[in-house]
Amino acid sequence: MSMLSVEHLNVWFGKGHNRVDAVTDASFDVAPGESFGLVGESGSGKSTILRAITGLVPTWSGRITVDGQDVAKKRHRSFYKTVQMVFQDPYASLHPRHSVDAVLGETLHLHGFRDIDARVVRLLDDVGLGQKFRFRFPHQLSGGQRQRVAIARALAAEPRILLLDEPTSALDVSVQAEILNLLTDLRAEHGLTYVMVSHDLAVVGHVCARLAVMKDSRIVEIMDVDSLRAKRANHPYSQELLRNSVGA
């Protein structure tokens, strides 16, 4: 029984002559508690898959099931209780004039929680920020702290699946290590399922147990992390990607 399953997913933008196929015939399964990576170059469609799953792109066909339930074109409120997303740029994904308290409070309110005050405190503790950050604004936070707030916001709904779109690529390596450790801890504590997009094979290798390599809108290969570490790729493109990754 898979937590998230994507079958023959196609995503396109534009119509007629201007139609661009961003994702072509992508299929993969993610088991509960597993973390799955999507790697590839920019424009290969890896982020688009995440956006299609969350409903940020209306033009898709195929089948997406979350916890056995078919996902309809119009997402039900309960969908967002199960699936949440963390974006790449923590500078762009927080409202500049909302305090951390307002960001988390509003999210909790929208998800229908009552004990908002206690939950804000718990969320901040969960992501290692603590109380003193509660009434700060985004410009008073560092990049790593902002990404922690973005993760706290995603956790507010108590989701079971987190979609992570390059969660550390805008951060310094030392901060990246902190965020990756946080993600590891949160997955263990809350039994979360991750789908992570990254261009950094070492990051995906650290977080994920299996990964799909994408090229020109298609998934060319799905491999496990042991093959990645041993550099055993079957498709010529994945072999090239492995060779090109410095220090990997």
Next chain:
Amino acid sequence: MTLLDVENLWVQFPTRQGVFDAVRGVSFTLGKERLGIVGESGSGKSMTGRAILRLIRPPGIVRADRIALEGVDLLGMTEKEMRAVRGQRISMVMQDPKFSLNPVMTIGDQLIEAYRLANKSDRKGAKQAALDALASVSIRDGERVMRAYPHEMSGGMGQRIMIAMMLIPGPQILIADEPTSALDVSVQRQVLAIMDDLVTSRGMGLIFISHDLNLVADFCDRVLIMYAGRVVEVCRADRLHEATHPYTRGLLNSLPRLDEPRERLSVLKRDPAWSEAPGVSGRI
């Protein structure tokens, strides 16, 4: 042979809370080599590159005992003399080609303009030179690229065009500030190979500013590691992985590695003593 000699460089910004020191007493020399400057955001690495070209705008202050280009002090030059240095003798490639190219001029016009500023030449000669410059960065269909606008180019193409444009006047020094950070890994390799080839064949000095330790270890000859505005360690690039300073070690250890899987990554513990300790000189 020393191309550039920087001694005790300071960059300061007056703020309401007092003077902020972005660069604090950096010293290094650059010969015909590839010198890497690595550090995290805010370590002062980009400010160092900009200060050499005197590109820090007021109220920012640049002070140094010496910034000498082949024995001539840059700090004593007038703004007019400085303009003859910028681009002509020291060139700079920035991170993102989208912001460095003029969006409303064709690439051909921009290359021709760059060439004609440096050389007395008619348009026809300049056009040929521009085509040659594009060929030198492995752009084969130069004619088509010349007619295109920057938004029609991919990131890798844009960065190659930038490198071509910067190399047209034949500078002695190229300062590359995160030239490949916005590019995909495969394109990154190509751009680096092209840059490496041009720099070595022309006997130029290269200052390569990057946050990527592995890239610098692979690509440069010598590395300065910067922390809080100071150079904390200088080492040979191929020995970067044997670096001894706790900050450098911390950075190296915080990287996830495919060959050494770990449950948790080690987190850098910052020691206030690092920023207090006197800087290391990168002069030879």
